[in-house]
Amino acid sequence: MHLVTLIPGDGIGPEITQSVVDIFAAAQVPVQWETHNAGETALAESGSLLPQPLYDSLERTKVGLKGPVTTPVGKGFKSVNITLRQKYDLYQNVRPAKTTPGINTRFEGIDLVLFRENTEGLYAGLEVYDERLGIADSISRVTVEGCRKICQAAFAFASKHGRKHVTMAHKGNILKNAGKLMLEAAREAAAQYPEVTFYDDRIIDNMCMQLVGKPEQFDVIVTTNLFGDILSDLCAGLVGGLGVVSGANIGDNMAIFEAVHGSAPDIAGQGKANPTALLRSALMMLEHLGEKEHATRIEKALNETFLHKEQCTGDLGGKASTKEFTQFIIDKL
Template sequence: MHRLCAIPGDGIGREVVPAALDVLKKLLPNVKVEEAEAGWECFERHGEAVPESTLARMRDCGAGLFGAVSSPSGKVPGYRSAILTLRQALDLHVSLRPVRSWPVTSPKAGIDLMILRENSEGLYSGREHWEAEGVAVAERVISKAACQRLAQRTAEVAKARQARRITLVHKANILPLTCGLFRDTCRDLLMGEGWGDVLDERLVDVAALQLVERPEAFDLIVTTNLFGDILSDLACHWSGGLGMAPSLNWGDGIALAEPVHGSAPDIVGSGRANPLAAILSVALLLRYHWREETLATRLEAAVQRYLETTGHLDFGVDTTRTITQGVIDAL
């Protein structure tokens, strides 16, 4: 039996997670769903953004769906982002973020790429300190072990996708130690796995330009934590924006699906939240963690049929309900 820890989080997370669960239950009627808390509002209630009980439930279930998190714009004593805490505490060391053309929402056809982002370290390691008055320092952590794990997962995804191109994205000309270690470690492992013929590399600024100019030229993009965060948000424009941007935080024997969008406090309770990013995140969980390739393909095909049939998305008061039911009907 499949077990899933549902963590709605903040804002519209409490709207899109139930929608995605309704779709999942159509595909897997016997899935056992257990709910847990995390997020800014959880911190306000309990003094911690991710209670130990949530981490324990995630480990016990082995799979989860996270909604969205609200975070303060400034430092709050004792608070650290819930999703960063989940990624690091559960060792969800790789993030998969696909970008593809969809009917209605995409401004360009023919795009089907995936960004594989190192998910555990880099500038998101949380190492910040004051060096002197008026001088703050953040430490960027890049380890050979984390790069090897990312490259190994890249080889696995490349085999499943029959990848035509793998692009390492870095800034080794300016950061020769950290980005150099990332590039060389990933390149050596991928070449050793037989992917040398389709392997290339780009500086991150050039990659950003080319993602705007010719996104269809990319297949797999492999990069560090911060670069992956920025490039995936840029690239999701071609899917139709953050409302169409799914992701999977992927560890060893554990995974957490997560729509890329935020908590959208301005539309909470209005019924206007687009659940497709959460629904498509479930498809990633099905394919890569639960190894339910047939069900994942069915779900993505249902989203495709729904968008083709409806011909438009009207973000009115019944958006969440209407889209969810439309996908269920298309299954």
């Protein structure tokens, strides 16, 4: 039995979280949940965006599944997501993007995985504002160690999963030093994994153009924090949007899997939410826990449901509620 910290989150978070819990129960997945919340709901209940019992649970289980959380804007609070990533050095943000029959998109044959460095760069939190001069400085901190770790992770993943092509996206023509560190780290990793037969690098603006023109040419992509944040949403748009893609934050000692979309307070409690993104993230979690058979079985039921448009939620062209969509998946297990 695997202990997992469950973070329902805000807005539609509790609804889609319940969907995952129900599907896992029906599939008899050997997971025991420890439920602790974060975000606005937790702030209202406990006075903290990230209550201590949540930290205690994560440090005990080492694995978390997190629904979408809301950090209040303009009130001085640091992002919940960034806080967790930096506190536990969850340096890998892993975002698969794959076309799925039944989900209508402009492209076919996309099957790529993006590795985004998750703790450094422009999101390092090194900002200074000079009110007198009206100048805000945001420092992008990139380290040799951070570049090495994310590039090693990307190539190790490619090697493990039989993927032959890794592309590193950068802006080394302008950001000379930061670009150099990533380029050197990627070349280092490429030399250590000769079974990954094709390594190349692309300047970030060209990378964006290539992705919207011929995305099927890419396999594994690795990049820095800000570029990865942008590219991961771009890749999601190629395969159906944020509502159908999974995401993981992985470190050496802990992993938190999450829905990558927002909390959608405008439809909260209305039974309209699509739980696919969180469910797919939960399936990534099962593979991380060594429960691949359970993950494959649930994935087959989910993909079969996509083929019946009337059984899907409204954002996928159907009329099913969150609970009905969940039940259709369970019926196919």
